[in-house]
Amino acid sequence: MSGPVETAVEFAGIPLRNPVLTASGTFGYGSEFGPFLDLRRIGGFVGKSLTLEPRFGNPPPRIAESPAGMLNAISIENIGVDAFLEEKLPALPEGVVVIASCFGTDPDDYARLAARLSDSPRVSGVEINASCPHVKSGGIEFGQDPELLKDLVRRVREHVSGPLIVKLSPNVTRIAPMAEVCQEAGADGITLINAIQSMEVDVETRRPVLANVLGGLSGPAIRPIALRMVWQASRAVDIPICGVGGIASAEDAVKFLLCGATAIQVGTINYVNPMAAGEIADGILAYAQRHGFSRVADLTGALELDRAPVS
Amino acid sequence: MTESPPVNGLPIRTLAEVVENRAEGGGGFCLTLSVPGWPGALPGQFVMISAGACAAVERWDPLLPRPMAVYRGHRPAEAGGTTEVQILFKATGAGTRLLAETAPGQRVRMVGPLGVGFPPPGPDQRVCLVGGGTGTASLYEWALQCARTQPVSVLLGARRAQELVGLADFEALGVDLRCATEDGSRGTLGRVTALLEPLLAEAEPGELSLYVCGPTPMMRACSQMAVRSGVRCIVSLENNMACGFGVCLGCAVPMTEGGFSLVCRAGPIYDARDVDWAGLP
Ligand SMILES: Cc1cc2nc3c(=O)[nH]c(=O)nc-3n(C[C@H](O)[C@H](O)[C@H](O)COP(=O)(O)OP(=O)(O)OC[C@H]3O[C@@H](n4cnc5c(N)ncnc54)[C@H](O)[C@@H]3O)c2cc1C
Ligand SMILES: Cc1cc2nc3c(=O)[nH]c(=O)nc-3n(C[C@H](O)[C@H](O)[C@H](O)COP(=O)(O)O)c2cc1C
Ligand code: FES
Numbered sequence: 001m002s003g004p005v006e007t008a009v010e011f012a013g014i015p016l017r018n019p020v021l022t023a024s025g026t027f028g029y030g031s032e033f034g035p036f037l038d039l040r041r042i043g044g045f046v047g048k049s050l051t052l053e054p055r056f057g058n059p060p061p062r063i064a065e066s067p068a069g070m071l072n073a074i075s076i077e078n079i080g081v082d083a084f085l086e087e088k089l090p091a092l093p094e095g096v097v098v099i100a101s102c103f104g105t106d107p108d109d110y111a112r113l114a115a116r117l118s119d120s121p122r123v124s125g126v127e128i129n130a131s132c133p134h135v136k137s138g139g140i141e142f143g144q145d146p147e148l149l150k151d152l153v154r155r156v157r158e159h160v161s162g163p164l165i166v167k168l169s170p171n172v173t174r175i176a177p178m179a180e181v182c183q184e185a186g187a188d189g190i191t192l193i194n195a196i197q198s199m200e201v202d203v204e205t206r207r208p209v210l211a212n213v214l215g216g217l218s219g220p221a222i223r224p225i226a227l228r229m230v231w232q233a234s235r236a237v238d239i240p241i242c243g244v245g246g247i248a249s250a251e252d253a254v255k256f257l258l259c260g261a262t263a264i265q266v267g268t269i270n271y272v273n274p275m276a277a278g279e280i281a282d283g284i285l286a287y288a289q290r291h292g293f294s295r296v297a298d299l300t301g302a303l304e305l306d307r308a309p310v311s
Numbered sequence: 312m313t314e315s316p317p318v319n320g321l322p323i324r325t326l327a328e329v330v331e332n333r334a335e336g337g338g339g340f341c342l343t344l345s346v347p348g349w350p351g352a353l354p355g356q357f358v359m360i361s362a363g364a365c366a367a368v369e370r371w372d373p374l375l376p377r378p379m380a381v382y383r384g385h386r387p388a389e390a391g392g393t394t395e396v397q398i399l400f401k402a403t404g405a406g407t408r409l410l411a412e413t414a415p416g417q418r419v420r421m422v423g424p425l426g427v428g429f430p431p432p433g434p435d436q437r438v439c440l441v442g443g444g445t446g447t448a449s450l451y452e453w454a455l456q457c458a459r460t461q462p463v464s465v466l467l468g469a470r471r472a473q474e475l476v477g478l479a480d481f482e483a484l485g486v487d488l489r490c491a492t493e494d495g496s497r498g499t500l501g502r503v504t505a506l507l508e509p510l511l512a513e514a515e516p517g518e519l520s521l522y523v524c525g526p527t528p529m530m531r532a533c534s535q536m537a538v539r540s541g542v543r544c545i546v547s548l549e550n551n552m553a554c555g556f557g558v559c560l561g562c563a564v565p566m567t568e569g570g571f572s573l574v575c576r577a578g579p580i581y582d583a584r585d586v587d588w589a590g591l592p
Contacts, residue, residue, distance in 0.1 A: 035324075060550070070375060220371040271375065273420065274422060
């Protein structure tokens with residue numbers, strides 16, 4: 001197949017140049033990547049999770065390395081919503097799609113924050129982080145209890161008319177019910193997965209490596225788990241899914257699309273190669289060309305299944 | 312004071328070719344890289360470097376790049392050309408062992424220059440640089456620059472003589488150079504702090520600027536001694552990092568005034584009084 005390939009996709013009502021976004025907490029507030037990557041080469045980026053007030057994170061050590069992955073216990077350290085709206089957003093070039101990530105300790109927090117962000121004309125959508133694996137209250141509590149999650153999404157939905165995305169935690173036994181309640185409560189899309197709860201130990205000191213003891217595992221090590229969860233969620237709901245977890249190459253990204261994702265997010269690999277997201281966007285296009293797809297959007301759910309899965 | 316190289320300040324991401332990888336003894340290596348479009352670096356700045364790209368298939372284990380001081384090669388490349396940048400490191404863990412195995416012609420991933428440079432001493436001050444282990448790599452270019460305009464003393468410490476990183480280069484500077492080794496195989500027997508003690512005792516108030524880079528316990532000890540003597544002490548911190556350019560928030564150090572500072576962006580250079588040493592791992 002020759003001819004040009006249409007790379008544009010629509011995720012949660014947001015038109016994207018291509019399906020490549022970058023994951024919250026791995027892309028700062030966007031401008032940090034200025035020297036490395038023209039943000040208009042990718043679909044858009046998700047900023048670091050914001051809270052109503054600026055917030056400090058955990059004491060060090062906050063990170064540790066693990067086989068093909070890393071653990072982090074940053075907590076939601078961020079500049080707060082005001083500084084984001086007043087300083088960070090105006091500094092970004094025109095034409096960059098910004099998705100703002102929100103974090104709160106109760107549904108009212110989330111709702112107020114999401115409404116403020118969603119009201120900004122420079123914010124294309126909000127992603128609610130219902131899944132931070134290492135903050136004492138908030139986040140993961142919502143991501144692990146379907147009733148709490150449904151209530152949270154419903155409350156935020158009441159205050160947000162623009163695109164609303166919910167980021168789910170992998171730290172659950174079954175992901176499908178979590179995806180279903182998001183759809184029922186009116187979410188426009190789902191992002192998964194966040195980092196996987198984990199820990200690491202230094203045997204010389206016989207102490208946990210992270211000051212916070214527990215952290216979140218990310219990077220290539222988690223990719224097959226993320227892929228499985230995206231596939232399961234995509235079979236459970238009709239709203240679009242954004243796949244994230246360990247994506248390091250265009251081939252990795254394509255796997256997520258085939259398993260039902262409409263868009264993907266590049267996370268930890270941004271640290272290793274700050275140009276990765278742009279290279280992945282180019283590679284997806286090359287894949288579509290090579291395999292005779294005229295639209296990248298047609299890759300979504302194009303997994304060939306010879307038999308029904310066992311579970 | 313010192314003439315600083317014309318550095319444009321913006322980091323680049325590149326695949327740099329290994330020109331030479333020389334074993335220095337004591338587990339140390341001097342890696343020479345050919346870097347296309349290198350923007351130059353200020354003394355004290357560093358790069359993030361990983362050898363994962365040199366294999367035929369990109370490998371993701373160990374995953375994270377390692378922060379390494381720019382040892383030599385602070386001048387920018389000519390337009391369209393390359394610069395040779397040198398890194399001095401010790402093979403200890405997985406990342407540096409992989410780096411130690413790289414051979415000429417192979418490529419390594421590199422992002423830099425990153426962080427800030429050393430603040431200059433006062434015009435009439437004497438300068439004392441204290442390096443421990445691989446920390447000396449951060450200090451060499453600064454010693455070179457300072458030595459052009461003011462009296463410089465360099466104090467180097469290591470476990471044994473072979474681990475005195477970059478010793479021959481420091482000797483060639485022709486500055487006042489003193490060594491301490493824990494086994495007495497070179498210079499004074501003991502720690503580098505033993506060399507610092509008399510220097511601080513002799514110093515008149517405001518006469519001396521101290522620059523320290525090495526393991527955290529050594530920097531902590533030096534900074535406490537300097538504070539007691541009323542001497543300005545600048546440290547270059549060596550924290551674990553994931554990104555090196557301010558987005559992962561993994562390199563945070565607690566500050567005396569409260570809150571945290573990102574070593575990769577606000578640092579790695581700090582006034583020792585600003586760092587909350589008790590909160591450092
Ligand atoms: C700004 C800066 C400049 C540096 N410059 C140099 C240099 O010029 N030459 C040089 O040899 N080293 C330098 N370092 C230190 C160097 O980055 C670490 O020693 C290196 O990351 C260790 O990697 P590894 O693969 O050997 O160890 P790993 O595989 O990570 O593990 C070995 C052990 O070291 C610990 N560790 C890993 N990284 C660090 C770290 N950064 N600080 C303290 N402990 C760590 C691990 O927890 C582990 O216990 C610098 C660090 C910084 C922040
Ligand atoms: C250091 C670090 C900080 C993160 N911070 C956030 C955050 O603030 N909000 C959020 O929703 N996810 C955060 N994440 C999770 C990522 O967005 C992503 O879901 C996860 O890392 C899995 O993708 P990856 O394997 O590609 O990194 C963070 C991840 C890392 C490694
Ligand atoms: S190393 Fe990532 S923010 Fe400093």
